[in-house]
Amino acid sequence: AAKPKLWYFRGRGRMESIRWLLAAAGVEFEEEVLETREQYEKSQKDGRLLFGQVPLVEIDGMELTQTRAILSSLATKYNLHGKDPKETVRIDMYAEGTLDLMMMVALAAFKPPEEKEESLALVVKKAKTQHFPVFEKILKDHGEDFLVGNKFSWADIQLLEAILMVEELDASVLSDFPLLKEFKTRISNIPTIKKFLQPGSQRKPPPDSHYVEVVRNVLQF
Numbered sequence: 001a002a003k004p005k006l007w008y009f010r011g012r013g014r015m016e017s018i019r020w021l022l023a024a025a026g027v028e029f030e031e032e033v034l035e036t037r038e039q040y041e042k043s044q045k046d047g048r049l050l051f052g053q054v055p056l057v058e059i060d061g062m063e064l065t066q067t068r069a070i071l072s073s074l075a076t077k078y079n080l081h082g083k084d085p086k087e088t089v090r091i092d093m094y095a096e097g098t099l100d101l102m103m104m105v106a107l108a109a110f111k112p113p114e115e116k117e118e119s120l121a122l123v124v125k126k127a128k129t130q131h132f133p134v135f136e137k138i139l140k141d142h143g144e145d146f147l148v149g150n151k152f153s154w155a156d157i158q159l160l161e162a163i164l165m166v167e168e169l170d171a172s173v174l175s176d177f178p179l180l181k182e183f184k185t186r187i188s189n190i191p192t193i194k195k196f197l198q199p200g201s202q203r204k205p206p207p208d209s210h211y212v213e214v215v216r217n218v219l220q221f
């Protein structure tokens with residue numbers, strides 16, 4: 001079968017969690033880089049973007065948009081969702097919690113310097129006081145290697161991505177969370193993730209001013 005094709009800017013944004021999920025599932029994917037207004041307008045004219053938005057993922061002959069719908073569908077397709085509806089809703093809840101944090105980081109890139117600093121400081125504060133204590137308690141109460149059931153799932157991938165993203169802002173953010181530290185090591189050593197964390201993988205760097213400029217230019221906002 002053809003490899004999934006991802007259509008997005010050369011940056012993390014809303015696509016990075018999709019890259020993580022596919023990589024963790026050991027699924028090779030191609031990327032079409034969106035960098036000009038013309039490309040974007042053509043995709044609009046061609047009716048490829050349901051609501052005129054990216055991320056776009058071409059897979060199994062479908063053109064999928066809406067990040068959460070894509071993530072949920074891929075998690076199911078690659079057996080990274082729960083074994084039953086009760087596990088699946090837990091996985092969705094945990095994943096959504098990490099997306100709340102990561103979207104704050106993504107959008108902060110578009111703010112003026114002082115506001116951006118303030119937003120990123122708030123992300124670290126929320127991670128330390130709101131999100132990470134929850135995940136630490138889940139790991140403690142659950143007593144397994146993974147967040148849900150005793151199987152690796154989409155929720156574990158999202159949490160690792162979020163931990164690494166917040167550590168980029170404050171390297172000591174896990175100092176009060178010993179179980180999250182162990183979790184980070186354990187999940188980072190899963191072979192497919194270990195490979196994705198190596199230089200040269202399709203993982204994208206933190207947003208920089210060039211990336212912000214391209215997004216603003218393409219989307220004209």
Ligand SMILES: CCCCC[C@H]1O[C@@H](O)C[C@@H]1SC[C@H](NC(=O)CC[C@H](N)C(=O)O)C(=O)NCC(=O)O
Nearest residue numbers: 013014052053054055066067068106107109207219
């Ligand atoms: C670091 C960069 C991440 C932030 C930038 C992204 O967040 C958005 O602010 C812009 C981009 S993503 C690009 C943006 N996509 C979305 O907003 C998708 C939202 C949708 N609900 C989803 O979850 O996929 C876009 O195509 N907008 C065109 C426009 O709505 O007419």
